[in-house]
Amino acid sequence: MSGRALFLDRDGVVNVEVGYLHRIEDVEFVPGIFSLCRTAMRLGYRLVVVTNQAGIARGFYTEADFEALMTWMRDVLRVEGIELDAVYHCPYHPEHGVGEYRREHEDRKPGTGMLRRAVREFGISLADSVMVGDRCSDIAAANSAGLKQVFLVSGTEPAGCGGTYRVVVTLTEVEQWLVEQG
Numbered sequence: 001m002s003g004r005a006l007f008l009d010r011d012g013v014v015n016v017e018v019g020y021l022h023r024i025e026d027v028e029f030v031p032g033i034f035s036l037c038r039t040a041m042r043l044g045y046r047l048v049v050v051t052n053q054a055g056i057a058r059g060f061y062t063e064a065d066f067e068a069l070m071t072w073m074r075d076v077l078r079v080e081g082i083e084l085d086a087v088y089h090c091p092y093h094p095e096h097g098v099g100e101y102r103r104e105h106e107d108r109k110p111g112t113g114m115l116r117r118a119v120r121e122f123g124i125s126l127a128d129s130v131m132v133g134d135r136c137s138d139i140a141a142a143n144s145a146g147l148k149q150v151f152l153v154s155g156t157e158p159a160g161c162g163g164t165y166r167v168v169v170t171l172t173e174v175e176q177w178l179v180e181q182g
Helices: 033-042 063-079 113-122 136-145 171-181
Strands: 004-008 045-052 086-090 130-133 149-153 166-168
Touching: 004 033, 004 113, 033 045, 033 171, 045 113, 063 086, 086 113, 113 136, 130 136, 130 171, 136 149, 149 171, 166 171
Parallel strands: 004 045, 004 130, 045 086, 130 149, 149 166
Antiparallel strands: none
């Protein structure tokens, strides 16, 4: 396997965190995300979004609502010259889920299910891949899966997280790191 990926959490990394985002009018892209994605593509990284979606589990919106929003977001990214290779989401929550959505699942970060799915579907080498997240669950998933580098966007986890990662204030810092790595 020689493929590598830039794994991106959605809320707080691709779009500004608003809490259970599910409406187009609430989407605001994080500054620097377009440039980061274009640079990663140019360097040969696949772009894979991996996102826990507890709002589906809690019944705040449906999987169809999530898919419709992601179709719109992918269209905006496409206009910016960016093509996502995959968007994986976990609609389950072990405590707050409603009905069929109340359960543990390997895809729910800090589980590694979504990362391993990219390995199966795209031949991704996790040891050559990078993750950008804004929560300790992102860091834990990436560390458990053995990713080469993990970035934590500062602001959401003021106490810090366990594991190995690098704190960044802006996505430009991630982009510069990717360029330096080649």
